[in-house]
Amino acid sequence: MSACILVLNCGSSSIKFALFDADTLDTHHAAIWRGEILAIGSGHATVREQAGVPTAVALDAAQPYHAALLEIRTRAREWIDGRHLAAVAHRVVHGGSKYVAPTRVTLPVLAELQGYIPLAPLHQPFALEAIGTFLEEHPDVPQVACFDTAFHHTIPQVERMLPLPYALSERGLRRYGFHGLSYEYMAHALPIRHGGMAKGRTIVAHLGSGASLCAMQDLASVATTMGFSALDGLMMGTRCGAVDPGVVLHLMEVDKLSLDQVGHLLYHASGLLGVSGVSADPRALLPLEDQNERCRLALALYVRRIVREIGALVAVLGGLDMLVFTAGIGEHNAVVRERVMAALTYLGVVADTAANAEHAPVVSAPQSRMLVAVEPTNEEWVAARHALACKQGG
Numbered sequence: 049m050s051a052c053i054l055v056l057n058c059g060s061s062s063i064k065f066a067l068f069d070a071d072t073l074d075t076h077h078a079a080i081w082r083g084e085i086l087a088i089g090s091g092h093a094t095v096r097e098q099a100g101v102p103t104a105v106a107l108d109a110a111q112p113y114h115a116a117l118l119e120i121r122t123r124a125r126e127w128i129d130g131r132h133l134a135a136v137a138h139r140v141v142h143g144g145s146k147y148v149a150p151t152r153v154t155l156p157v158l159a160e161l162q163g164y165i166p167l168a169p170l171h172q173p174f175a176l177e178a179i180g181t182f183l184e185e186h187p188d189v190p191q192v193a194c195f196d197t198a199f200h201h202t203i204p205q206v207e208r209m210l211p212l213p214y215a216l217s218e219r220g221l222r223r224y225g226f227h228g229l230s231y232e233y234m235a236h237a238l239p240i241r242h243g244g245m246a247k248g249r250t251i252v253a254h255l256g257s258g259a260s261l262c263a264m265q266d267l268a269s270v271a272t273t274m275g276f277s278a279l280d281g282l283m284m285g286t287r288c289g290a291v292d293p294g295v296v297l298h299l300m301e302v303d304k305l306s307l308d309q310v311g312h313l314l315y316h317a318s319g320l321l322g323v324s325g326v327s328a329d330p331r332a333l334l335p336l337e338d339q340n341e342r343c344r345l346a347l348a349l350y351v352r353r354i355v356r357e358i359g360a361l362v363a364v365l366g367g368l369d370m371l372v373f374t375a376g377i378g379e380h381n382a383v384v385r386e387r388v389m390a391a392l393t394y395l396g397v398v399a400d401t402a403a404n405a406e407h408a409p410v411v412s413a414p415q416s417r418m419l420v421a422v423e424p425t426n427e428e429w430v431a432a433r434h435a436l437a438c439k440q441g442g
Contacts (some may be wrong), residue, residue: 051134052080053432054124056117058138058174061088065120066428067127070134070436077429081127085116095119113174117181135190136182137435139229139427140175141168141278143195145220150198150434153179153191161193167224167277170315192435199228199235202268207364210276223275227254227262227375229427234372235267236430237423241409245419248369251361253354254425255384256375257285257328261354263361271364273357279314283353285328288318290353320346330381351384355391368395368418373411374425385411389420 051070056063066079083097085105089112094102107115138153142164151157158179165172179191208222231252238246250264259282263271273281273290283289291314299305305313313322321328324346326336336343362368371392373385382404389399389412396417404411412420 051132052128053135053137053435054133055079055137055428055431055435056120056139056175056178057428057431058171058178060170060174061090062086063088063116063120063174063178064428065124066432067124068429068432069131070432073429073433073436077426079428081124082428085119088112088116095123097123113177114181117178121182121185133186133189135192135435135438136186137192137194137428137431138175138179139171139196139431140179140193141171141196141226142224143193143197144224145222147193147195148198148201150192150194150431150438152438153183153193155183157193158183168226169311170278190435190438192431192438194229194431194434196226196228197224199232200225200262200269200272203270203272207271221276223272223280225260225262225269225272226274226278227258227260228269229430230254230374230425231262231264231269231272233426233430234262234374234423235264237426238370238372238421239267241423242370242419242421245370249365249367250370250372251358251365251368252372252374253358253378253388254375255282255354255373255378255381258287259284259289259354259375259377261357261361263365265365271361273361282357283350284319286316286319286321288314288322320350323349330377330384334383347384347387351387351391354388358388358392362395370419370421371397372421372423374423379422379424380407382407385420385422 053068053070055066062084064084066082068079083095085093085095087093093105093107095105096102105119140161144164158176161176182191203225209217210222212221234252247266252262252264254260258278260272260274262269279287281289296310299310319328320333324333324343326343327333330347333343333347337347373379377384385404386399389397397420398413398416400411400413407422410419410421
């Protein structure tokens, strides 16, 4: 009987899912079935499978997230179609200092991972709810946690440390880094497409609703823009990125915002949405730039923060051989890429305008001093591969 791996990527109001054929996983990166459930808990949830159109899905209003998981399980059974479900892989954002490799989750491990919920409140509790649900429903099927922080365990100690009292670092207050599954896929895919150049000084820009940069040397992470939490670094769709901590103190002391209110502001009401007042999506803001100053400023600040952080990582690397764009905005928004490249001419970047407009694998011109690439990410495939390895390893 052939085997398959189910992969779940859980956010606070959405769940992405994918099913992979375990027998052909190393040679075929495409899922045999994938999709997502969106707007969970809103009363207007939708489900989209394959490349289809989203359709309404009724979820139990009392337990919408649990209902969404059961909906995925029901639909997955049709696609599994007699195959053996070898494992379920879960993207878990935070593994703390302890979990630096994919791990089969038991109840004691699940309890430990719940301790990291405050470090990743947008994702951690929902991934753990999915693991708990599937542990209960399918106790004989391995549940494998694949950690977004794990790829960055190679960064040197000086990059891990925060300039706070040393005793706090001993309690786990340090820089961890995120989007590790995406960067791990880049470490796999870039040498296949670009050969030995990928092993040089590379910066990968994961630009989606969440965003970060990773500086890689010899395909390993040496520095990244996200730190202790997924709030740090670049400006994002609704998250602020790096901000003077004095602003947080001011909001609490002068504006008397509660801890929950500050958290909501930083995670859900900042970034592109907060500055523009219109949308968290650059696609919605770009047509409005000429008539809406806040939209123009939001996009200008978004690009400026990317360029500024690239400069910092170039300094850490001692130069740059390759810049790679990935994730939703990085892969599909030619205007954002064009503006970033235009600001990097001091590094010798020369854009190929036609290639960039077509989202080609290489968007720099032949005379560019460095290669600028676009590479689709595939976090689900990485997770499936890890889950299969954990299963085979017992």
